[in-house]
Amino acid sequence: MKCKRCGERAEVQLRAHNTAFCRTCYLFYFRRQVERAIAAQHMLVLGERILVAVSGGKDSLALWDVLVDLGYDTTGLYLGLGIGQYSDASQEKVERFAAGRALPLRVVKLEAEGPGLGVPAVAAASRRAPCAACGTMKRHYFDAAAFTGGFDVLATGHNLDDEAARLLGNVLRWQKDHLARQRPVLPPTHPKFVRKVKPLYLTSEYETAVYAFMRGIDYIVDECPNAAGATQLLYKAALDRLEVESPGTKLAFVKEFLRTAQPAFAAVEQREPQECAGCGMPAYGALCSFCSLVREVETRRARTASPLPA
Amino acid sequence: MRVHLRPQHRTVEMRGPRRVGALLTDLGILPGTAMVIRGDLLLTDADVVEEGDEVEIRAVISGGAA
Numbered sequence: 001m002k003c004k005r006c007g008e009r010a011e012v013q014l015r016a017h018n019t020a021f022c023r024t025c026y027l028f029y030f031r032r033q034v035e036r037a038i039a040a041q042h043m044l045v046l047g048e049r050i051l052v053a054v055s056g057g058k059d060s061l062a063l064w065d066v067l068v069d070l071g072y073d074t075t076g077l078y079l080g081l082g083i084g085q086y087s088d089a090s091q092e093k094v095e096r097f098a099a100g101r102a103l104p105l106r107v108v109k110l111e112a113e114g115p116g117l118g119v120p121a122v123a124a125a126s127r128r129a130p131c132a133a134c135g136t137m138k139r140h141y142f143d144a145a146a147f148t149g150g151f152d153v154l155a156t157g158h159n160l161d162d163e164a165a166r167l168l169g170n171v172l173r174w175q176k177d178h179l180a181r182q183r184p185v186l187p188p189t190h191p192k193f194v195r196k197v198k199p200l201y202l203t204s205e206y207e208t209a210v211y212a213f214m215r216g217i218d219y220i221v222d223e224c225p226n227a228a229g230a231t232q233l234l235y236k237a238a239l240d241r242l243e244v245e246s247p248g249t250k251l252a253f254v255k256e257f258l259r260t261a262q263p264a265f266a267a268v269e270q271r272e273p274q275e276c277a278g279c280g281m282p283a284y285g286a287l288c289s290f291c292s293l294v295r296e297v298e299t300r301r302a303r304t305a306s307p308l309p310a
Numbered sequence: 311m312r313v314h315l316r317p318q319h320r321t322v323e324m325r326g327p328r329r330v331g332a333l334l335t336d337l338g339i340l341p342g343t344a345m346v347i348r349g350d351l352l353l354t355d356a357d358v359v360e361e362g363d364e365v366e367i368r369a370v371i372s373g374g375a376a
Contacts, residue, residue, distance in 0.1 A: 209370035
């Protein structure tokens with residue numbers, strides 16, 4: 001197979017785009033795709049302070065690498081979720097990446113913050129699925145770090161597969177409020193929120209993995225031990241089957257949703273956040289999702305610790 | 311040929327030569343869900359893996375996040 005751009009031996013074939021590239025041309029293509037997504041959605045402006053959420057995985061480290069390459073002012077944010085060896089290994093990957101490129105990195109360990117709860121403790125004590133609890137905690141700490149650090153933007157490594165799987169889940173349950181907020185750029189709706197952007201929302205997981213491999217990025221390949229059985233993985237597997245039969249399905253699903261349906265959901269789901277009575281961060285109820293989760297965990301813990309009535 | 315599967319941390323022996331596309335099909339892996347790596351090069355479906363080769367098949371799927 002030959003590179004469609006220069007005719008050299010191709011190393012990567014992209015069925016969704018009906019093309020193939022050698023290493024040099026692929027790196028050019030990938031950067032340009034990200035650059036175009038940023039420009040088309042007005043995600044970032046050179047000179048803004050960007051906080052990049054990095055997990056140690058291929059997507060977030062690839063994103064950080066590209067943003068640095070494109071000249072953006074970035075700082076990494078690693079959240080220590082407290083998931084045993086997996087978290088230790090992930091942190092090591094992130095620290096090595098940052099140190100090797102002399103990039104600023106902030107490390108926040110959940111067990112050392114606020115209520116002192118890591119993801120496993122919360123997942124064990126709450127009724128929610130581990131990934132749902134983890135997502136709530138991560139969003140809270142991302143928002144808090146971006147606000148207290150005085151950043152302009154929070155960038156995450158969500159890719160096309162993440163967005164397609166999330167969209168499928170939201171559509172299957174017609175979660176209108178989630179559909180209203182599913183877009184690659186979320187402008188701040190409260191002074192304590194910063195703009196949130198997903199520059200990789202049109203690049204597939206395969207594409208980010210190839211980029212990370214070609215760039216020699218040492219990322220964590222192992223799966224999070226808590227992800228086994230996660231609904232999002234089921235949706236991804238279903239979408240992968242569709243993609244094999246009809247390449248480009250995921251891209252069309254996400255792009256057409258954003259073009260035709262998302263604005264309609266956004267128009268009717270406009271809620272102004274207040275401030276959480278617990279932590280002071282923006283909330284859509286008396287408590288934010290994070291404080292509600294913490295309260296649920298504390299209540300269940302107190303219940304199991306107290307003796308049964310006679 | 312020796313095939314290392316990641317992140318499963320499993321190695322399987324298979325007969326070669328065979329094309330990467332056929333190798334993935336035999337292992338039940340969908341195209342676009344894994345990188346096939348020989349040395350420091352990526353292989354496409356049309357590339358051939360020889361009998362004595364050693365390759366890594368690295369899944370690209372990650373997630374679970376809400």
